[in-house]
Amino acid sequence: MATYPLRVVEKSIEAEDAASLYFDVPQDLKGAFSYRPGQFLTVETENEGEAIARQYSLSSTPGTHQRLRITVKKIEGGVVSPWLVDRASEGDLIEVQIPRGRFFKDINEPTHVVMLAAGSGIAPILSIGRWLLENDAGHKVTLVYGNRTPDTVILADEVENVAEKFADRCVVQHIMSRANGNWDGERGRIDREFVTKHFPEWDDRSDDLPMIFYMCGPEGFMDAAESALQQFGVPLKSIHRESFDMILEDDGDEPGLEVLGADSPGELGATTKIVAVVGGEEYEADWAEGEDILAALLRVDADVPFSCQEGTCSSCISKLTEGNIAVRPGVLQTLRQEDLDEGLTLACLSQPKSKSIRIDFDEI
Structure with missing residues (x-):
């Protein structure tokens, strides 16, 4: 791109x-x-x-x-x-490249937003949390931030400034895994035990507001936190994750998940054409059996966004507007089923199943 x-x-x-x-x-x-x-x-x-x-x-x-x-x-x-x-x-x-990604979605009603960050995962978490508080739509924010020691805390001053500025609607909690004796805060990691311990107080603080969760950091921490949240009945659609070190966990042999075009499901049959919209321009590619959509478009020098080509970076997130595709199940490590229902996909994990497809890299 x-x-x-x-x-x-x-x-x-x-x-x-x-x-x-x-x-x-x-x-x-x-x-x-x-x-x-x-x-x-x-x-x-x-x-x-x-x-x-x-x-x-x-x-x-x-x-x-x-x-x-x-x-x-x-x-x-x-x-x-x-x-x-x-x-x-x-x-x-x-x-x-221009900004991309769909980690955050607009929240349409006052909500208690619980944000879990580890290390450099604070970057998108702080951006989202501050935006929610600055726009004053009635949201409350609980920010839990895990690090090794106090001197490794990234953006420490900004985190504290946000907490002070919005003290009536924001609570910040730090947890350190290797702090020395001068640290008098909580010790440990944001793991299943930690989330299980603190979920009741997060729930109590919600003032009957619905709760959603945003988390960013290593996969292991997010897996543990998500598992704990689900034991309290938090639905997956209310848990949003962004990873810096994801490894795709499917081998490509499992049956693909069906995604239908948001505007038209297309006609099933041997695929003849892929049309992609990127930066307001259209690119066409003939599809070769076994090829993923991204590979087909790169073969014709389409200016599509991509990086890892393995489904882990989300650069090639795009929206299927016409046609029918199959997507490797590993996509659910990055997108949720509700995203697939909207036609969203990762081009590197997708193959067409209809006679033609139209995919938009701008409309995300």
């Missing part, structure tokens, strides 16, 4: 292994780079002549911050994150 060179106008060190980069967006790109809370930017660079793309959540909040900001934690053995944390400087131009 097309990239744009954005200039780093500020860099702040958030912890020993984390930094925030602020980007200036030229006036003529303001519309393209408008974003929803919880979305991410794809950063592109080269390593030994090979193009590399990585996704980083926006930690800035629409309407609050004038500049785009990503907050990056250095990954041991990584290529892009060490470059951004250690070497990227103010004045640098960095190639990025």
Whole structure:
């Protein structure tokens, strides 16, 4: 997908292994780079002549911050994150794609939003939480933030500022897994035991408001938290997850999940044509048996967004508007059934089942 060179106008060190980069967006790109809370930017660079793309959540909040900001934690053995944390400087131009992602959806009634973050997972969580509170639609927010030690807390000052500014509607709770004797807060991790212990107080604080949950961080922490929430009867549609280290858990041999076009289910039969809408332009590809939709479009040089091509980064999230497709069950690690019901899919995990399909990478 097309990239744009954005200039780093500020860099702040958030912890020993984390930094925030602020980007200036030229006036003529303001519309393209408008974003929803919880979305991410794809950063592109080269390593030994090979193009590399990585996704980083926006930690800035629409309407609050004038500049785009990503907050990056250095990954041991990584290529892009060490470059951004250690070497990227103010004045640098960095190639990025426009914001994407569907982690956050509008909430239409006053709600108690419980947000669980671990480490750099605070980036999209803080963006969403602050947006909900700033817009004052009657929401209450409980933010639980897990880290190793107090000096590893990313965006610590901003988290506390939000808690103080919205003290009547926001509660922040920190938990440390390796804190020394000077830490007098809760110790441990956000795991099944922790969620089981604290769920009654979250529920009691809701003041009869419906509860929904947002979580971001390592897969293990989110799996444990989700399991605990389900034991209290929280439906999956009320649990929203964003992962930085997901590994697809299906082998591609299981029967695919059916997704129908939002506008038309199409006619079943041998597929002859894939039409994709990207950036307002249309691309066509003939489908080859066994190919996923993303691969077919890349074969004809369609300017589609992608990165991992394995169903773990969500870059190729798109909406089927016409036709019928089968999607690998692993998609449910990223999307929910209600998303599939709306026609949403990941192109890299999908194969067409109707004579033609139309898929839109803009309408997400």
